[in-house]
Amino acid sequence: MSLLILMRDRNPLLTIWRSIFTLGLEFWLPLPLIGMSIWFGGKSVANQMLSYKYNTQSYLEANNQIKVQLSVTVLAIKAEIKEQVGFTKVTIRTADSAIKTLELELPTTDIAAIEAGITQELGLDLTTVKRITRYQFSE
Helix, strand or coil: CHHHHHHHHHCHHHHHHHHHHHCCHHHHCHHHHHHHHHHHHHHHHHHHHHHCCCCHHHCCCCCCCCCCCCCCCEEEEEEEEECCCCEEEEEEEECCCCCCEEEEEECCCCHHHHHHHHHHHHCCCHHHHHHHEEEEEEC
């Protein structure tokens, strides 16, 4: 019998269970109350945070388009007029190292309207646009 008692004392799980059960009511009684208060307190805080209305208009404005003014040296303009589709693809070659080419799509096939659109987009004068623009008609 003394051997069995010695074996029980050497088992670490039994010593842990004994130490848990030797703790009194002053330890076990408040545990469910603490758990329930954390559960309901966390739930009420989460509900309050999720029901808070944020003013997202001041943070997110996705429908605004930004107009960017680029100052580039234009070398050549190629306008590919697609008559059947009804638009013109404009490719602009520049002398800058950062931006080599620019591409535009204009919703017209009229040469005067194309030149006016290019002058409006690039901020160049009409005579310069007429001088450096090459036209290509495609289907």
